[in-house]
Amino acid sequence: MKIGYARVSTTDQNLDLQFDALVDAGVSRENIYEDKSSGRNDNRPGLDACLKALREGDTLLVWKLDRLGRNFRHLINTVRGLQDRGVAFIVLTGQGANIDTTTPNGKLTFGIFAALAEFERDLISERTKAGLNSARARGRRGGAKPKIAPYALAGVMAKADQAAIARDKEFSLAKAAAELGVHRSTLWRSRRRAENAAMDDSKLA
Incomplete structure (x- = not known):
C-alpha cells in the first residue's frame, strides 16, 4: 500500500x-x-x-x-x-x-545521505572535544554555569571539614544547602565536581 x-x-x-x-x-x-x-x-x-x-x-x-x-x-x-x-x-x-x-540506485543515494549524516555527527563530536580540551588548557571548563559560586562552595566545604574534625553534629550539608538556597543534591554534585576538577588539575601539574 x-x-x-x-x-x-x-x-x-x-x-x-x-x-x-x-x-x-x-x-x-x-x-x-x-x-x-x-x-x-x-x-x-x-x-x-x-x-x-x-x-x-x-x-x-x-x-x-x-x-x-x-x-x-x-x-x-x-x-x-x-x-x-x-x-x-x-x-x-x-x-x-x-x-x-x-x-x-535509490538505496545507494540514501546510503550516501546516511554516510554524510554520520560524518557530520563525528565531525561535530570531534570539534566539541577539541574545543573543550583547548578551553581546559587555558584554565576554562565547559558545561553549564555552576549554581553555587566557587567561593561559597569553598566556604561551606571548609566549614564541613571543621565540623567533621570537631564532631559538630549541629552542622549538616542539608542545612548548608538551605542557607545557599539550593537543593542538597545540588550541593553534593558541586562538591564532587570541585573534587574532580582538583584531581584533574593535579594530574596536569
Missing part, C-alpha cells in the same frame, strides 16, 4: 500542491497524513499516526525530503527505521528526488 505524508509550515497552510503530487503518484487521498507545523516542531501528530499506520511491504511517499525530518539526523533515523520495518521510502521532487528505496 502507498501512504503519503504532507506538511506545511505555520505560515503556509496550503497543502494542495503536495496532495496533488501524492495522488498523481498513486496514493489514495484517504491514505495521506498531514501536519501544519514548522519542521523543528517535535509535536507532529500526523507524522506519528502515519508511521504507526505503515506495515511491512508498504511505501511511504513525501513530496520533498524536508517534509519528513525535523533535521538531517532525524530524517536519516526515520528512514532507517522504515527500512528495518520493511517499509520503502520515495521522495517525489526536490534534491532528494533520487531517493527511492525500492530500487538499487
Whole structure:
C-alpha cells in the first residue's frame, strides 16, 4: 500500500500542491497524513499516526525530503527505521528526488545521505572535544554555569571539614544547602565536581 505524508509550515497552510503530487503518484487521498507545523516542531501528530499506520511491504511517499525530518539526523533515523520495518521510502521532487528505496540506485543515494549524516555527527563530536580540551588548557571548563559560586562552595566545604574534625553534629550539608538556597543534591554534585576538577588539575601539574 502507498501512504503519503504532507506538511506545511505555520505560515503556509496550503497543502494542495503536495496532495496533488501524492495522488498523481498513486496514493489514495484517504491514505495521506498531514501536519501544519514548522519542521523543528517535535509535536507532529500526523507524522506519528502515519508511521504507526505503515506495515511491512508498504511505501511511504513525501513530496520533498524536508517534509519528513525535523533535521538531517532525524530524517536519516526515520528512514532507517522504515527500512528495518520493511517499509520503502520515495521522495517525489526536490534534491532528494533520487531517493527511492525500492530500487538499487535509490538505496545507494540514501546510503550516501546516511554516510554524510554520520560524518557530520563525528565531525561535530570531534570539534566539541577539541574545543573543550583547548578551553581546559587555558584554565576554562565547559558545561553549564555552576549554581553555587566557587567561593561559597569553598566556604561551606571548609566549614564541613571543621565540623567533621570537631564532631559538630549541629552542622549538616542539608542545612548548608538551605542557607545557599539550593537543593542538597545540588550541593553534593558541586562538591564532587570541585573534587574532580582538583584531581584533574593535579594530574596536569
